[in-house]
Amino acid sequence: MTQSILLIDDNEINLELMSYLLGAFGYEVRTACDGPAGLAAAERDPPDLILCDVVMPGMDGYTVARMLAAHSCLADVPVVAVTALAMVDDRDKVFESGFDGYITKPIDPETFPLEIASFLKTRA
Amino acid sequence: MSLSQNVRVLLVEDEPNDAELIAHQLRQAGLLFSYQRVQTRDSLIAALDQFDPAIVLCDNGLPAFDAASAIRTVTEKRAGLPVVVVTGTLGDEEAVHLIKIGACDYLRKDRLERLPVAVMNALEAAQSHRIQEQYEAAVKASELRYRRRFETATDGILVADAATGRIYDVNPSLVRLLGFSREECCGQTLTEFGLIDADNILPLEALLATGDYYRRPVLQLDGKNGRQVDVEFTAVAFKVGTEVTIQCNLRDVTERTYFEAALREKNRELEAASLAKDQFLASMSHELRTPLNAILGFAGTLLMRLPGELTAEQEKQLKLVRQSGRHLLSLINDLLNLAKIESGKMELSLEPVHCERVLREVATSLSPMATAKGLDLKVIAPPTDVVVTTSQQALWQIVTNLTANAIKFTTAGEIRLELRDFVADGETQTQVLVSDTGIGIRPEDQARLFQGFSRIGDGATEHEEGTGLGLSISRKLATLIGGDLSCRSEYRVGSTFTLTLPNGGRS
Numbered sequence: 001m002t003q004s005i006l007l008i009d010d011n012e013i014n015l016e017l018m019s020y021l022l023g024a025f026g027y028e029v030r031t032a033c034d035g036p037a038g039l040a041a042a043e044r045d046p047p048d049l050i051l052c053d054v055v056m057p058g059m060d061g062y063t064v065a066r067m068l069a070a071h072s073c074l075a076d077v078p079v080v081a082v083t084a085l086a087m088v089d090d091r092d093k094v095f096e097s098g099f100d101g102y103i104t105k106p107i108d109p110e111t112f113p114l115e116i117a118s119f120l121k122t123r124a
Numbered sequence: 125m126s127l128s129q130n131v132r133v134l135l136v137e138d139e140p141n142d143a144e145l146i147a148h149q150l151r152q153a154g155l156l157f158s159y160q161r162v163q164t165r166d167s168l169i170a171a172l173d174q175f176d177p178a179i180v181l182c183d184n185g186l187p188a189f190d191a192a193s194a195i196r197t198v199t200e201k202r203a204g205l206p207v208v209v210v211t212g213t214l215g216d217e218e219a220v221h222l223i224k225i226g227a228c229d230y231l232r233k234d235r236l237e238r239l240p241v242a243v244m245n246a247l248e249a250a251q252s253h254r255i256q257e258q259y260e261a262a263v264k265a266s267e268l269r270y271r272r273r274f275e276t277a278t279d280g281i282l283v284a285d286a287a288t289g290r291i292y293d294v295n296p297s298l299v300r301l302l303g304f305s306r307e308e309c310c311g312q313t314l315t316e317f318g319l320i321d322a323d324n325i326l327p328l329e330a331l332l333a334t335g336d337y338y339r340r341p342v343l344q345l346d347g348k349n350g351r352q353v354d355v356e357f358t359a360v361a362f363k364v365g366t367e368v369t370i371q372c373n374l375r376d377v378t379e380r381t382y383f384e385a386a387l388r389e390k391n392r393e394l395e396a397a398s399l400a401k402d403q404f405l406a407s408m409s410h411e412l413r414t415p416l417n418a419i420l421g422f423a424g425t426l427l428m429r430l431p432g433e434l435t436a437e438q439e440k441q442l443k444l445v446r447q448s449g450r451h452l453l454s455l456i457n458d459l460l461n462l463a464k465i466e467s468g469k470m471e472l473s474l475e476p477v478h479c480e481r482v483l484r485e486v487a488t489s490l491s492p493m494a495t496a497k498g499l500d501l502k503v504i505a506p507p508t509d510v511v512v513t514t515s516q517q518a519l520w521q522i523v524t525n526l527t528a529n530a531i532k533f534t535t536a537g538e539i540r541l542e543l544r545d546f547v548a549d550g551e552t553q554t555q556v557l558v559s560d561t562g563i564g565i566r567p568e569d570q571a572r573l574f575q576g577f578s579r580i581g582d583g584a585t586e587h588e589e590g591t592g593l594g595l596s597i598s599r600k601l602a603t604l605i606g607g608d609l610s611c612r613s614e615y616r617v618g619s620t621f622t623l624t625l626p627n628g629g630r631s
Contacts, residue, residue, distance in 0.1 A: 011414060012508070013417075013418040014417055014418065016423075017417065017418055017421040017422060017425070018421075020425060020430070021421070021425055021430070024425070024430040049470060052332070054312065055410055083410075084409070084410045084413035084414045084417065085409070085410055085413075090406070093360050104411055104413075105413050105414065105416070105417040106416040106417040106419070106420040106449070106453060107417060107420075107421055108424065109420075109421050109424030109428060110424060112281060
């Protein structure tokens with residue numbers, strides 16, 4: 001069965017890159033361009049994995065991760081931060097907020113699908 | 125006055141017999157003395173200087189001059205020297221007159237038996253008078269000294285009566301400090317002056333009991349016309365007789381408190397600026413990485429041929445895009461690293477590090493780069509495991525920078541990563557040497573080798589990529605972990621960079 005991934009990022013180009021890449025690797029990809037839209041999409045149809053940007057206007061990724069963790073139907077869905085934040089304390093904050101993983105931008109398209117697969121595997 | 129002392133007696137007497145009679149009388153009383161006799165004003169003056177008498181016994185009926193002028197001469201030349209008038213006849217009125225002008229006693233020659241007592245009394249009175257004078261002079265000098273200090277002190281000083289709290293003296297500095305005249309200050313109470321408030325009553329009792337000071341580092345006072353003055357306030361209480369006096373010293377610290385406040389404000393600004401800089405760094409890092417994500421990402425997907433096959437030229441150009449993108453990323457990382465090190469934000473965790481392992485990791489990650497240029501990349505290490513407590517991250521970063529540089533600036537030959545562990549001066553030393561057979565560094569360039577943003581090169585190397593920050597970052601990291609980074613190089617022969625690790629944690 002095709003595994004589904006929800007991408008939440010305010011940058012359209014980033015969304016296009018990741019959805020193209022993951023689509024090419026056979027995942028069913030859905031996108032949302034901000035936190036509330038992402039939460040709504042996840043609630044409507046829980047995906048197997050959520051990749052979420054951290055710095056977004058309005059609701060930031062930390063809040064999205066916290067709300068997902070608090071949601072009864074979505075608490076089990078792994079959430080990975082994909083962020084251009086690369087400072088040490090950013091990393092700590094990401095894990096404190098309930099993210100299950102952390103990938104820094106720029107992503108390496110050759111290794112990115114493997115990392116994604118590992119998050120899905122740990123879940124299964 | 126002791127009898128055993130030899131008393132010099134000057135006789136102003138024209139009759140040698142009378143003089144002898146007087147001497148006899150004194151001798152009989154057991155007085156130890158020597159005497160000289162004069163009968164003119166000039167010889168009196170000379171004897172006062174040369175004979176230096178302790179007492180003058182003066183006749184009244186001298187042919188050359190009388191007792192009154194003798195007394196005046198003595199008083200004039202030697203104030204305090206006792207003169208006893210010894211005379212044949214003397215009316216009461218005249219006697220009173222002589223006493224008034226300075227004689228201390230008088231007696232008649234027919235009653236000479238009273239002489240020794242009169243002499244002794246006169247000597248004693250003169251002695252105590254001298255002591256009194258000395259005492260008064262000392263008091264006067266002390267008072268003068270105090271007054272001088274009081275008047276010229278740079279601190280404002282005010283003196284008040286403890287019982288009433290009323291100020292009765294202020295010095296010129298206090299007048300300058302507060303702007304009130306002396307008259308405006310005197311008569312006011314300490315409370316009116318703002319020196320004692322309800323919460324802070326001067327601990328008078330304690331001050332008196334201990335003789336201690338009462339001090340307030342900063343006290344704000346109202347000067348004339350709303351002038352605000354910050355003073356360092358010191359009070360001391362002392363008791364003279366039954367009266368208790370309070371002296372308060374006020375040192376102007378307005379400027380100091382102003383600068384202290386300015387300094388605090390400046391510190392706050394600096395902290396804010398430092399925070400703003402951190403935030404700027406974080407946000408710059410984020411903003412620069414975001415577009416690189418698309419550049420490197422799409423170059424990558426194209427090179428992975430996800431959208432379809434590529435022509436050879438397309439592949440070549442895309443690789444250039446990717447290479448430049450990666451280069452840009454390393455520049456951003458270098459800049460951020462340097463900024464973090466310089467702002468002291470770099471946190472390094474110390475742990476036992478297997479040095480050879482780090483060298484091999486670096487060699488593995490950089491061997492494609494070396495192979496691409498046809499260079500050998502060798503790791504040389506002692507047979508035993510070398511473990512040093514340091515920052516693995518910093519060590520990895522330094523060795524990576526040095527090795528990447530070595531590869532960059534070498535066109536033929538080999539790059540050696542050598543781990544050395546030896547004992548020098550009784551201490552174990554660990555060094556990592558990165559040597560190349562590259563272009564080397566000219567002696568004149570070696571001095572600025574470790575400075576940021578100073579790339580060294582000639583026509584042959586200008587095409588090489590880099591921020592010129594690699595060595596600067598490496599040295600800063602080396603310093604941060606307590607080590608040292610140095611370079612030995614020969615132009616056109618090669619360079620060796622030596623990282624000496626701190627031997628902390630080693631036995």
